[in-house]
Amino acid sequence: MSVEDLPITRDRPPPGLPLLGWTGLRRFPAVPQVVTMELVGLNQTLTQLGLPIEPLFTLELVLAEVLNNVVEHAYEDRREGMIELSITVRDHAIHCEVVDHGTPMPNGCLPPTRRYDLDATGLQDLPEGGFGWGLIRDMTRGLCYAREAGANRLRFHVDLDG
Numbered sequence: 001m002s003v004e005d006l007p008i009t010r011d012r013p014p015p016g017l018p019l020l021g022w023t024g025l026r027r028f029p030a031v032p033q034v035v036t037m038e039l040v041g042l043n044q045t046l047t048q049l050g051l052p053i054e055p056l057f058t059l060e061l062v063l064a065e066v067l068n069n070v071v072e073h074a075y076e077d078r079r080e081g082m083i084e085l086s087i088t089v090r091d092h093a094i095h096c097e098v099v100d101h102g103t104p105m106p107n108g109c110l111p112p113t114r115r116y117d118l119d120a121t122g123l124q125d126l127p128e129g130g131f132g133w134g135l136i137r138d139m140t141r142g143l144c145y146a147r148e149a150g151a152n153r154l155r156f157h158v159d160l161d162g
Contacts, residue, residue: 022049022089030074030081030100035067042087049089052160058139059094059158065132066098066154074102074152093141093157104147113137 024045028034039060046056067083075081084099105111113134137143140156147153 024087026085026087028083028085030067030071030083030102032068032071035064035071035083038085039064039067042085046087046089046094051089051094055094055158055160059096062136062139062156062158063096063098065136069132070098070100070102070152074100077103089160092160094160095157096155098152098154100152101150102152104152105145108147110143110145 024042026038026042028038042063043056043060046059047053063085067085070081070083081100081102084097086097086099088095111133136156140158143154143156145152145154
């Protein structure tokens with residue numbers, strides 16, 4: 001399949017003018033392979049809307065970390081679970097909400113950001129893992145978590161203006 005074989009959407013905005021006001025909802029199983037397919041599909045959809053590539057790259061990194069955390073931690077003691085991902089493009093940002101019905105965050109809040117002085121700490125002394133929340137915090141705005149009616153809700157946005 002080549003680029004020429006891809007379908008053209010009729011509601012595509014003119015080049016250079018991203019579509020603001022677009023909303024999408026995805027509901028899918030919390031399975032690593034499905035998460036990967038959803039990320040690829042979402043990236044294709046948002047690219048077709050004419051959104052700039054830099055914030056899409058940021059969004060993909062953040063969502064990969066968030067969704068993999070849901071799979072690995074929220075549903076680690078369960079055989080199956082679902083993830084709901086709501087995306088809205090408005091106010092010069094991509095707004096996201098991730099909802100799952102897995103295990104709540106420890107102490108009901110987001111984990112702390114771990115920072116290390118790489119000059120004082122050798123690479124061999126760094127812990128494995130635990131850096132994801134720092135990445136998520138650094139790359140998003142308006143990050144908040146709540147446990148509501150048996151569901152974990154994580155909200156954030158990525159600015160389109162950089």
